[in-house]
Amino acid sequence: MEAFASLADGLVVAIQPANLLFALIGVLLGTAVGVLPGIGPALTVALLLPITFKLDPAGSIIMFAGIYYGGMYGGSTTAILINTPGESASMATALEGNLMAKAGRGGPALATAAIGSFVAGTIATLGLTLLAPYLVDIAVSFGPEDYFALMVVAFVTVSATFGDSPVRGLTSLFIGLMLGLVGIDLLSGQSRLSFGVPELYDNIEVTTLAVGLFAVGEALYVASRRHIQEEKLEAVRGSLWMTKEDWKRSWKPWLRGTMFGFPIGALPAGGAEIPTFLSYATERRLTKHPEDFGKGAIEGVAGPEAANNASAAGTLVPLLTLGLPTSATAAMMLAGFQQYNINPGPLLFAQNADLVWGLIASLFIANAMLLVLNLPLVGLWVKLLTIPQPWLYAGILVFATMGTIAANPSPVELMMLTVFGVLGFLMRRFDFPIAPVIVGMILGPLAESQLRRALSISLGDPMTLLQSPISATLLTIALIALVLPFFLKGLGRFKAVED
Amino acid sequence: MTQFRKGLWRSALAAAAVAGFVTSAAAQMELKIMAPAAPGGGWDQTARSMQQALTQSGIAKSAQVTNVPGAGGSIGIAQLVNNSKGDGNQLMVMGYVMVGALLTNKSPITLDQTTPIARLTTEYEAIVVPADSPIKNAKDLATAIKADPAKVTWAGGSAGGVDHIAAALFAKAAGADPTKINYIPFSGGGEALAAILGGKVTAGISGYGEFESQVKAGKLRLIGLTSAKKTANVDVPSIKEQGIDLEIANWRAVVAPPGISADQKKALTDTMDKMAKSKEWQEILKAKGWEDAYVSGDAFTKILADEQTRTKDVLTAVGLVKS
């Protein structure tokens, strides 16, 4: 296989001591910034660009790849331990992961996240090595109607996050959709629900919403209930490491998460959020332990974590083969390439083969490094939970606000964080599920603009949604996913809907 | 490694030194350049190229690029005017697109509120079609759009931007109703490019730089540029030479926040003057295929005012702005 021969050459580049060191610096930096909400890999790479331009191209691009993968790890650590997702890609992880941590199973949660990320990252990088040229053709053939159908699938499956009352679940979802309307409508250039406030023209930042709802909301809620019951956190209950049972319950979600993450990440408008939520919903449907969901199910951590790392590798497919940056971090890496006058695109593999294969090889190495670094740290991380409660929550709030102002130093952003915190508090108090708000806000605007583009192209003919084979297939899947539970569970659910 | 660490140390020490006692402003500025667009697009590339030229040549000590994406830059300018008032180290990349976007968005903030510094480049718009499209040249495209403007779908940047205006002007020059064009805005360059490569739309319109590597690789067919005459970097005659009367250039410039002192303005202008002459900047222009159009000071202020008037006329005529 030609690809493997090239990869071997790449490995020779990547294991030069200097480049190994760059990969190490990259993963450390990436983990550090991934921990802070608001500060992500994209921003870090942007900040480092001017410092690195004196370095040799291979070294700095390898470092950027390390930052990218490291950021995905760091984000999940805080999501699990303190319910503060550092990146939008780790929101799904927070759902079950934090519950696990509270139940004293933070160790296995972190371990399954780390190992799952490694497995997914490795498989996806392998996919990048072997399939990039083929995948990219499929990715480009995805039209607006197909994206819309993908969103429909996502909408249908996320109903798994609704909890037990459909009315309250849908209320949460539509509050999210409403928040998604805020800002300038891309297709007509007019602002909606902005009331002339310029800061609102820019859509609401997903991390601000998530950190407000999850972290600030929870701090308020726990504080308000202290007089009733002191929340006792036990850092470790049972094994610190994954048990045999944990392994058994994790390996399939890892693989399924990879299957969601890599192809969707490779789509030019795919992203990391959709596959993570799809993976979460799938695991919830397929699990043999449905009673654990809502109390900390390991499948709900393993799947989304694998999905987000696999999507990171997927993003590199259009970047390297077409020069299409499909995420903010990918765009920064593109800028990194361009600073050395290397233009990713159809000619990159021919013109800069050493560099590309060096990069791909160093992705493998970064992945292995992250595993080696993170597993021993699990014990240390879990200790974080033994910090006295007042300091723990005070620290969470300080992190949440600092991350927000560091990313966007405006009082309006902080006000939004506070408002979302109060919203999160009220939703907890009145038992409205939180996840659908975030899902609605992420998916709503995407679905709307893709549908409008599709209809523009077809001159308003909705049949375009069925004429594209990809879209027709996805819509069929959505229909099955929607109807199947009714058949399986009988009429019980219908009653709940009427309620 | 040693080099990297030294670099880090050096910048940390230097930053500490500057924070302690501010040295002469003009000599070594720590610039912040805002690209009011998502990473990867034209303004972002301009900002990052400036960053590269300024730091490599040592004209500025550092140049930090931030992205404030959305709505043709309306959000970026709002942030510049509202949040950076009087900041003598802040620049914002802007261009012809923003002139139109501010009008179509009915932005309460106008370019008159900023401090114009200099125009840097112009880039011509390119019209491309997928490589297997039956449309071979500008005449074919004009015929198609005259037959039915709705059936010719265009992929380009945000609504009311230069891509949109150019598409409308093309339709007008082809003898079709410009208010009837089927223009589909995409966010960021990448997504539009994917739609064109996938054959989802009839044609794509954007700065040539965004299509160049695909055109060279034979995946896209270049219909023509919106220049007056064929330029040296392409093999195809300009659209005007092909008989369609369309000429439009997307210039890019930098402006500073309102409320900066005359000294601060001079320092920024001097820095830009130096950058424009630097070897590094000239190399970037050549590599990116951008045409040097450097004008600073009062001359640029006048150009900016003229373009605002002209654009308002064009946008009203094609129905993108209701007067």
Next chain:
Amino acid sequence: MATSPQRRVDVAGLVIAVILLVLAAVVWWDMSKLQILSPYDLGPKVMPIIVSGCLTLLAIGNAIGALRGDLPARDSLDWKPIILILGALACLIVLIRFGGGFMIGTALLFAATSTAFGRRAFVTDFIIGAVIALIVYVLFAKLLTLSLPAGPLERLF
């Protein structure tokens, strides 16, 4: 709360329904002011109409639930810690808005939150918060050249 034989009307639930109704009205009103409509796609109004309509339906759904007293049971509420934390957040916002820098505000937030969680060592915690803020500031502003809102304290470093 829903245990009494004749289910009580849940006032808080009704308030939620009214709030949803108000939100639906705001979305509708905002939609009605949009002027530019695209010739070929659905236009910018369709999504707000859907959202507004569904919010109205959900307001009705929530109201029915509240009238039946179907809401899950709630525990009593201690407002003091909430006011303390929100007050500290408000101080932080005001300090940043008026150029007081983020360090004092962050230290205050740390101390107020830990007080809200039952610690009685405001001064100690204020100092701890200030140290954390200082470390983060040095890390971001100096090493990564990222601009955090600066006030008189930050300019000392």
